Amino acid sequence: MSKIEIKNVYKIFGDQPSKVLPMVKDGASKEEILEKTGHTVGLDDVSLSIEEGETFVCMGLSGSGKSTLIRHINRLIDPTSGVVSVEGTNVMDLNQKQLIEFRRHKMSMVFQRFGLFPHKTVMENVGYGLEVQGQKPEERNKTAMEKIEAVGLNGFEHQYPNQLSGGMQQRVGLARALATNTDIMLMDEAFSALDPLIRSDMQKQLMDLQSELKKTIVFITHDLDESLRLGDHIGILNGGRLVQVGTPVDIIMNPADDYVKAFVKDVNRAKVIKAKIIMKSANESNGVDKKNLVKVQEDQFIEEFLPQVVCTNANCEVVDKQGNVKGYITNKELQKSLTKS
């Protein structure tokens, strides 16, 4: 069973969504619906499943319905039709009380425009999730302080959000979501306001956290590099429709349509493709010249070992963390993976 399952979800914004639904189901596009009925299509027949412990990245242009999709998972928005289930429970079946419990203990969220409480200090903001759960101030302040340190904001804990820069506010939002230590994290453009240095630092922290704690993360971003770096699977939305779901390599190697193609056009492939993806496994690489070899970790990106290979004109031997040989990469595979299709 998947951790999060979204089945045929439609969301239409407007006065009479149920009246417009049949038109959308008949395949009318977002623009047509807006022109004819004044309703906005938020999501159009979206189905996907997210496995426990993976990072699912959702991408798409502005207005494609990313935030709408993520808000369905904790039921900040009710679907017009379709089913959203988390750990096998349909979120629409929860009553008020169950929904509150569910939001307190199952998932936390980082908001696109931060959603910080302007009348609370950084510390109170970060501890908010624990506060509503009824934790004592001493306890929750301790947890809050840990998370504030984790996002590098020590010293600012008694400031108010409007005394911080945009990027710092975003980190407060991040710390707030981390503080409740839930299984599922919903992150709506959680890194968009950060400068490149902190951003890559945060990405790294998130990946470390992920390898340790194995949370289920739904991550929204505009940045393809980021999505390729973080995502186990990537879903691409266009006008409320999910046009492609796949692993990063899938998306780059076999874009489903022109929209996705345009998205991945400029990607630096050497930066996102890992050695283990292009290698030939050890038992089918008899013809490879094994005299002149460069040792490569299976999780290294091409960019990291490319200079070495070019300088020595050698083949690569791919090894895992224990040092076992997993496969080989020759110039042929390198060339194939780096040429744009």
Place this chain on the structure above:
Amino acid sequence: MEKYKKYFNLIYLIAFVAMVVVAYTTSKYRPESVSVLFTDLSWLGNWPKWLDLPLMPFLNEGFDKLIKEYGMFFEGINNFLLGLYTDMKNFMVALPWPVLMISVIVLCYFVSGRNTGTTIMVAFCVFFLGFLSPRYWDKCIMTTCIVVIGMLLCLIIGIPVGILMARNKKVRNAILPVLDLMQTIPSFCYLIPGILLFGLGAVPAIFAIFVYAVPPLIRLTDLGIRLVDKEVVEAAEAFGANKKQKLWGVQLPLALPNIMQGVNQCTMMSLAMVVIASMIGTRGIGDEVLLGLQQLNVGMATEAGIAIVLLAIIFDRITQSYGEKIQARTHNKKKLIL
């Protein structure tokens, strides 16, 4: 709702016809038979006497009935408010004037967040109330007591109603027209039902203050809550805040600057009303204006007028500075400027 909208015009038409028929049949000036109307067209000249909706007798009857059946109820309210007013007034009048003055100044100092400028200004105004004429001191106390009780009533009823409106669209749609009505009826029309229900004196003034001053407070509470950033409210929900936690922890604190603006408006309107209420024998600083008017004594009326302005400044500064203090604390940049 949408479905019934097209029947609205029909309902209006039926209601109108029904009213005309009622007016015609109840009028004592109506012609012997309807057919006369078609032969003798003179009724098209001046407005005919029989085309007269009998609203006045209808309302009077209703009012009589109300007093007869619920008289006890109004009596209870009357006694309660009068008791409150008398106790409060007697207490403040009995205090030595320097003590009362210092209490007001201290209150202002702390409420304004230790703002010395505001405090000094208020101190001057308080002093001048008695300095203008010794008679004014006690009269200002009476006026203040009425305003404060009226305000409390407004707060106790107005803020919860505002919260309900912000939460529920149906409630809002039902209450908004009532507020419009309350605000368009000229203010001294409220005095008459006040007198009929509560007799002369302080209580009808309190009643009139309530009806006149509560609409802006309700509106600003409703608006203030709805203006709170949607994503901030969503954040509270996403972390599992229940309704109570959301209201007290997020919505009300962030709406407070607007609510305080409403409270300030409410005070100013109360003060305006209490001066008008002197016409129905409510004791207070308004008497002096009325007296000056009756005796054509310009100096007296002006002096009393100045005292009212001073009182208004005191109320305004104290409520306003409290709002500003809250605003500085909550860092809420969204505020309705009136």
